[in-house]
Amino acid sequence: MSNIFLGIDLGATNIKIGCFDSELKLLGKTSVAAYADMEPKVAVEQIGAAADKLRADNNLTGTTLTAVGIGSTGQFNLAEGFMISNPNLKLFQNVPLRKMLAERFARPVVLDNDGNAACYGEYVLGAGKGVDNMVFFTLGTGIGGGIILEGELVHGAKDNAAELGHIIIYPDGRRCGCGQRGCVEAYASASSTARRAAEAVKSGAQSSLKEVLDDKGRISCKDVFDHAKTGDTLAREITDGTAKALALVCVNMLHTTEPQRIIFAGGMIAAGPVLLNRIKHFFEEQIWTLKAETVEICFATLGEDAGLIGAAALARQAGN
Amino acid sequence: MSNIFLGIDLGATNIKIGCFDSELKLLGKTSVAAYADMEPKVAVEQIGAAADKLRADNNLTGTTLTAVGIGSTGQFNLAEGFMISNPNLKLFQNVPLRKMLAERFARPVVLDNDGNAACYGEYVLGAGKGVDNMVFFTLGTGIGGGIILEGELVHGAKDNAAELGHIIIYPDGRRCGCGQRGCVEAYASASSTARRAAEAVKSGAQSSLKEVLDDKGRISCKDVFDHAKTGDTLAREITDGTAKALALVCVNMLHTTEPQRIIFAGGMIAAGPVLLNRIKHFFEEQIWTLKAETVEICFATLGEDAGLIGAAALARQAGN
Numbered sequence: 001m002s003n004i005f006l007g008i009d010l011g012a013t014n015i016k017i018g019c020f021d022s023e024l025k026l027l028g029k030t031s032v033a034a035y036a037d038m039e040p041k042v043a044v045e046q047i048g049a050a051a052d053k054l055r056a057d058n059n060l061t062g063t064t065l066t067a068v069g070i071g072s073t074g075q076f077n078l079a080e081g082f083m084i085s086n087p088n089l090k091l092f093q094n095v096p097l098r099k100m101l102a103e104r105f106a107r108p109v110v111l112d113n114d115g116n117a118a119c120y121g122e123y124v125l126g127a128g129k130g131v132d133n134m135v136f137f138t139l140g141t142g143i144g145g146g147i148i149l150e151g152e153l154v155h156g157a158k159d160n161a162a163e164l165g166h167i168i169i170y171p172d173g174r175r176c177g178c179g180q181r182g183c184v185e186a187y188a189s190a191s192s193t194a195r196r197a198a199e200a201v202k203s204g205a206q207s208s209l210k211e212v213l214d215d216k217g218r219i220s221c222k223d224v225f226d227h228a229k230t231g232d233t234l235a236r237e238i239t240d241g242t243a244k245a246l247a248l249v250c251v252n253m254l255h256t257t258e259p260q261r262i263i264f265a266g267g268m269i270a271a272g273p274v275l276l277n278r279i280k281h282f283f284e285e286q287i288w289t290l291k292a293e294t295v296e297i298c299f300a301t302l303g304e305d306a307g308l309i310g311a312a313a314l315a316r317q318a319g320n
Numbered sequence: 321m322s323n324i325f326l327g328i329d330l331g332a333t334n335i336k337i338g339c340f341d342s343e344l345k346l347l348g349k350t351s352v353a354a355y356a357d358m359e360p361k362v363a364v365e366q367i368g369a370a371a372d373k374l375r376a377d378n379n380l381t382g383t384t385l386t387a388v389g390i391g392s393t394g395q396f397n398l399a400e401g402f403m404i405s406n407p408n409l410k411l412f413q414n415v416p417l418r419k420m421l422a423e424r425f426a427r428p429v430v431l432d433n434d435g436n437a438a439c440y441g442e443y444v445l446g447a448g449k450g451v452d453n454m455v456f457f458t459l460g461t462g463i464g465g466g467i468i469l470e471g472e473l474v475h476g477a478k479d480n481a482a483e484l485g486h487i488i489i490y491p492d493g494r495r496c497g498c499g500q501r502g503c504v505e506a507y508a509s510a511s512s513t514a515r516r517a518a519e520a521v522k523s524g525a526q527s528s529l530k531e532v533l534d535d536k537g538r539i540s541c542k543d544v545f546d547h548a549k550t551g552d553t554l555a556r557e558i559t560d561g562t563a564k565a566l567a568l569v570c571v572n573m574l575h576t577t578e579p580q581r582i583i584f585a586g587g588m589i590a591a592g593p594v595l596l597n598r599i600k601h602f603f604e605e606q607i608w609t610l611k612a613e614t615v616e617i618c619f620a621t622l623g624e625d626a627g628l629i630g631a632a633a634l635a636r637q638a639g640n
Contacts, residue, residue: 075611133477147576149474156578157453157615163575166608168568169491179609180571248488251500255483256467256576258476288486289499291395295477 007312069315071117119146121310207234247282265300327632389635391437439466441630527554567602585620
């Protein structure tokens with residue numbers, strides 16, 4: 001009877017559930033909707049029911065569930081297995097989520113935050129394969145992160161390590177949602193990139209993005225990269241601002257935990273070389289000359305399932 | 321027969337050697353001179369002879385030497401035990417220092433860089449006692465660092481982790497000796513603090529430091545802090561520049577490895593509260609409002625022997 005693992009990715013609007021074999025091959029996945037006033041008890045019931053159905057639908061009822069992993073948005077006390085708060089799920093306050101899931105599945109449950117789960121997924125099966133020491137950034141509405149050192153996630157004193165979007169790169173610079181000024185997130189997230197472009201167009205900069213703003217009433221991050229590809233000067237400057245901010249955090253992470261590989265993930269990496277090549281360009285421009293650095297800067301490969309895979313990988317690690 | 325450990329601190333101009341018991345109590349110490357064209361073989365012979373004499377002089381010939389630890393300036397390949405290069409000792413190029421010392425003492429030898437050794441000393445016996453997760457900065461001519469995670473030093477992919485003086489805090493800012501621009505070292509080291517003050521005075525700023533410059537031909541970092549204490553406006557501004565730069569790296573380290581404690585060491589901490597209180601002030605000003613942080617920011621307690629103690633502590637750890 002083969003062993004299987006469940007990975008759960010608890011996001012703002014839906015909860016993804018995947019069944020994996022011991023090689024972390026995805027055997028089937030499903031999802032249930034999440035909503036702002038969802039009760040924790042209801043969420044656990046729906047996850048349990050969906051997982052049971054998933055196993056039945058994929059002829060996995062004869063397998064042995066070994067462990068369950070869950071990556072989620074929110075703040076945690078990982079030692080105790082509690083979700084302390086969640087900006088998307090307002091009833092998840094001091095919820096013993098690990099215990100609730102462990103009781104539902106009668107199996108060990110590993111809990112971690114979404115950035116760490118996705119980081120671990122890329123480490124085990126994606127762009128981080130083969131290295132023991134990596135740094136991971138997710139570029140979305142915000143910027144999340146993860147750090148792997150000698151094969152282990154870095155959690156910090158109170159489970160808030162690797163909040164890499166809030167590294168300050170421009171002191172007294174743009175205001176970030178976190179209350180700080182000059183965070184890399186305030187420059188280089190998808191929403192910040194789009195916002196900087198819109199501000200420039202509104203203040204009169206010449207750009208093909210002006211038509212986009214006039215037509216759609218807004219500029220997206222994808223618009224910025226698309227127009228950079230077709231040669232628009234402003235779009236290239238905005239892209240460079242994003243790339244330089246990301247390069248600066250690469251320099252700073254190199255001098256901190258000295259990873260072998262720095263991996264960027266999230267919707268923004270669809271931009272491709274127009275972004276990646278500029279990050280590498282600014283990294284070379286900003287890095288010291290004391291010694292030649294060989295850190296690899298690259299994009300993630302697992303796409304949207306990184307968190308699901310990572311959660312299952314954490315379950316597998318705990319089950320062993 | 322009691323066990324003893326040797327700690328060695330290989331610096332730019334001298335080599336300190338200490339004998340420690342298993343509680344890391346210093347039983348005796350000595351030193352030999354280091355000089356730019358010192359041959360590695362000669363250095364090892366002199367260290368060996370000085371250590372033998374140290375044991376004899378302190379009635380320790382009946383004890384058992386268990387292991388030897390050495391912290392040193394320079395670049396290393398720690399896995400192989402090589403010193404790759406050393407700006408102060410030009411003949412130390414690709415030297416199998418660990419093997420040479422292990423042969424001389426016929427005991428296991430642990431090698432690490434000086435910043436890590438001092439960090440480990442503070443962790444085991446100094447300001448880091450009682451925490452598992454700390455960040456350490458030495459404020460001298462340059463700024464060095466160390467990171468402890470779950471009780472272990474972070475070495476990075478190629479033994480160059482925790483080069484914390486080269487975290488960029490002001491992109492495109494002051495040129496650092498490393499080739500980068502805007503490193504914290506270029507603002508907040510003792511020499512950079514003194515240099516910023518001298519530049520300001522020379523460009524006409526009103527300050528009681530002008531007399532110092534006229535009298536001595538130079539301004540030291542200590543002068544800056546002394547004049548800040550007596551209320552000189554420029555000296556206070558320069559001190560604030562140093563404190564803010566250090567506070568910014570505290571914020572960034574909190575969002576990276578999330579230490580429980582951040583410890584500053586080195587000659588500069590003799591300044592006392594005039595510096596520490598301002599670092600704490602700027603930390604509170606710059607840190608996010610998402611949650612209350614409880615990280616402790618404090619000064620080291622072991623003084624100049626931190627590296628020696630740390631080297632012995634690394635030896636003890638290896639000997640166990």
